[in-house]
Amino acid sequence: MSKHQKIVIIGGGTAGIMTAASLSKQKLKIDILLIEPSENHYYQPAWTLVGAGTYDFEKTVRPMENVIPDGVNWLKDSVVGFEPENNCIVTKFSGKVDYDFLVVAPGLVYDFSLVPGLGEAIDKGVVCSNYTDPIHTWKVIQEFKGGTALFTQPTTPIKCGGAPQKIMYLAENHFRNKRISDKSKIVFATPGGVIFGVKPIAETLMKVNERKDINLRFGHQLVKIDAKNQIAWYALAPNMTEVNPKELEISTNEGLVGIHYDMLHTAPPSVAPKFIQDSPLANQEKWLDVNLHTLQHTRYQNIFGLGDAAGIPTAKTGAAIRKQVPVVVNNISEMITSNTIGDKVYNGYSSCPLVTDYGKMVLAEFDYQNNFTPDPKLKQMLIFDSSKEHWRLWMLKKYGLPYLYWNKMLKGIDV
Template sequence: MKQHYQVVIIGGGTGGIMTAAQLLNHDSSMKIAVIEPAESHFYQPAWTLVGAGAYEMQKTERKMSSVMPSGVTWIKDYATTFEPENNAVNTRENGSVSYDYLIVSPGLQMDLDGIEGLREALQTESVCSNYIDPEKTYRVLQNFKGGNALFTQPATPIKCGGAPQKIMYLAEEYFKKSGVRDQTEVIFATPGSVIFGVQPFKQTLEEVIRRKRVHLKTFYSPYKIDPVKKEVYFKYTKQDEGGCVINEDENVIREHIEGEMTFVVPYDMLHLAPPQSAPDFVKQSPFAHQEGPSKGWMDVDKFTLQHSHYKNVFGLGDVCALPTAKTGAAIRKQAPVVVDNILEMMKDNKLSDSVYEGYSSCPLVTGYGKMVLAEFKYDNVRDSDPLLSKFMDTSKEKWALWVLKKHGLPYLYWNRMMKGRM
């Protein structure tokens, strides 16, 4: 039986649920389907705190049925392929679902084969990732007895770009509490050129790095892990360099060079963000960029979020090729733009005046009870909330921002965002 809906939404994550709720708040009679196979919905921003033993994992999980807006048809299935010329989505079990408008918001996927040896390394008790199992991260911290504590991230786009360094700041404080900090070298290796790209947050974080005595390694792109030798191989990506150089007098982390452009760093514990990509069914679809640096990610206009070719198709959230950070805060600003555009197209067959300016935010936890709130938009321009900024400088470490992260934001997420009310 062919099913048809005014709006079909792919994904029951933050973007899908929030957009469905907002559409129904405008028109409760609208016929909307959400295609989502998962039974659970997770509040992933709290996983950093779970990894540091400061939040309970079960508090981040709710049944998908409890967040699915009333009035939505939940198709509990996997989307497999798209037929945009026929305005249809094919599913694994439920056949074809057709639409007037399509919103693609399935998030992204972990690519565990994107770094050689990563899949095997994650089976060991010294390698962990908050992106996969934050409770294991906390076990690794508890069992760590000193040595190299290495934190790194891949060259691919990742969700919540600040997460790999947040757990590092918390871990450093945890090592103090557990009495092993003096026997520990904390290392942060990033493919990027700086610790953070937006001022004045960059300056604050550089001060945190110095205070915590972190070995910051820039232009380090991980490509291989040897879980037996407990070593990570990094390509040195800085251009116009004659090759890798190590200052032997300061080489307390025992790294060594292989060839001209490879650093090898040993670890006693390793936390990393895995490489990430758009889900396969998007990568292989007509909606994805076919070439270039954004290949595989969804091709949308960065201001309207409308697909560049299929005008009744919109993208939302982590799956999109947008020059800003992939966060829930970004989705909070993207969803109303998609909603306004679809409502205006239904009414007058044209886009609304709403535009997405690239807003995203990164709540950068710098220790237990300390946080910096980095808010920015396209071109790395600071875009801090004017109301919040009246009461505090969000570029400085604040206890009040930690309280916001741990208690305020989860409440707003479940009770406001998921209801389409912000």
Template sequence: MKSKYSVLIIGGGAGGMMTAAQLKRSKPNLSVGIIEPAETHYYQPAWTLVGAGTYDYDDTARPMKDLIPNGVDWIKDYANGFDTDNNIVKTKSSGDIQYDYLVVSPGLVMDPSQIEGLESALGKGVVCSNYTDSKHTWEVLKNFKGGNAVFTQPTTPIKCGGAPQKIAYLAADYFRKNNIESEVIFATPGTVLFGVKEIRDTLQKVVNRYGIHFKPYYAPIKVDGEKKIITFKYVGDDENQCITNESKQIGERLSGDTHIEMPFDMLHIAPPQVAPKFIRESNLVNESGWLDVDIHSLQHNTFDNIFGLGDVAGLPTAKTGAAIRKQVPVVIDNLLSLMDNKKATNQSYNGYSSCPLVTGYGKMALAEFDYDGNFTPDPKLKLMLIFNSAKEHWRLWLLKKYGLPYLYWNKMMKGDQV
């Protein structure tokens, strides 16, 4: 391990690995180091399927050492601070490491403490989350005997914003196939099922098909795991809309001015999510606590030799691996320009992200969109005989379960642009 690198990367997730692999392809002799403490790299998009019992958790994991590109130093340590004036990243055990250029991609962290009672309830009994333990989600789903199955998400940004409803659709399909009487509730602080109209229209049909109770403007604020009650704050403008005719059916009741208590027999929740503490406490973040980068070039807005991508970046788009796939080439291009004593002029990242919306066993729609919420399907889908990816299709399910993991491990992680 060196004490200085031409390019230092924080994070061995999708963003860090893809950046390192593509950099070494462009400049084989470049000095590159990755700071990453974890022994294992996970393909997290498959955790939705693990939680529904249709994917093996062990197949989502690979040893980190097998993914580090040849010629890249693995600094198996925790980054814990910055000295940006001197181009230094501080680490827990390895001391100060200098860089000419820095790529920050450590992902995000769960912060269940933001919801009262969630820390003590999460992962126990019938309170589950694919974000933290997808195997436990499957155990809860298998053991569900009926009643209220509640699916919800926090007010913070989260990775893959569609994931909390994907598992709701899979659960509803599972209950139907196994003749389990249930009331499936999807509650969200948001206003609509999905921001892209073409996808929203499809999901509304899915909700109607399963008879799911859709609750917009519901922000979870408290979980009582023992009593099996979740409390929401209604965040809409019209308080009269927070309790409807279906309330008796699912046991909803008002508690206080805008608080709603809802009993559950199963609760799946996406915990609140934030940037890692060493990022939040640095001089690299915006007012919301996310890495302050230009939304088109991914270059830091204050420090020209620093770039950020992935979940930690303060970008107004969904935090997904698909977004990283489009971000990395822009970062690489701009880094190479700076190394060639030119400016970072590549401003081509348009906010592209993608959300494979599994709507049942064997069914999926694929949301691809940009900063403006435009539906931007990949023309290559026609090669799979998929001509409208906003509609449910079994071939999209095959893409999710088999195609995307293959591309991830065998192409993206090895530096191929796909």
């Protein structure tokens, strides 16, 4: 009689919980161990709405023990290293843990050293981030009385690349409602060369920015923050362009350009956890080295990786994970039963719900080639072009997606 296969999953975020739940539904002889140090599990996509005062933060958090699937063992510990040749990992408190199959899904971490001054400034005064403290973001937006509202992002990959502009659109809506638009200058400074990488979505967003009178500054690479003087310093890329210029308080120093702000929102610079960066599992960019389509590690056949830590060229979103999990589960199932890889492939699908106003949203769905790939099920909601703003998409974001997340996705049900 064949022995039970031990599957170890690193990470209790969206990817780890979904994989554990889906695997536990398979008719396989397996024991599943999930390693995660945190007490709580967060539904972070709603933090955009929390930061705009239209969603309750308490609804985004649940105890970790409540979301770990039945039959899955939880080791409340941190991973500090890998020994893939010995099929084991090293934990902080529990020593070595062996496995037959390993799923690596720890998410990403913030490295404030990449933008000097940001770590000391974030979540204090007029500097805020939905990524770290959306309650403080809402406080900053409410207390803004006019001046320059600067929205920006680092040069690293980040969770949901559209999030830094979503909160900007909602903030503009709030300023308009408070009748301080005429005293306000909204600036979006981004290292990229376009507002969004998917053409139909970009066309809509450029119209949104025009309507909202936002100063777009492309090719602005955030270098450091001077919180005392309220200046964000940038290196300008050769392809630097500007749309809808505004007269701002600008400083220059040693080739850098500084934009003075009266409020600042940014995403933190993000990297893979150190135990991945320093491991034999990392690629040259220090992310988890997996095959783009199978999500199998490029050198170790019994290791799979998915979610934000995976070194694949797609947006780091929960929607991407939704399509990655079935591929990983299929591959592990096939390897256990027939010692071959499965036939499911991941095409790079991700999606970004881009809220453009209170009550309006655009839904960007795309693949590795940045092709616009809208879900046919949207027609059931009477949404026939999700690249255009729609109130039904807002309802999906605020009510539909959280319900699906807690009640379907985290329970291993395909949606």
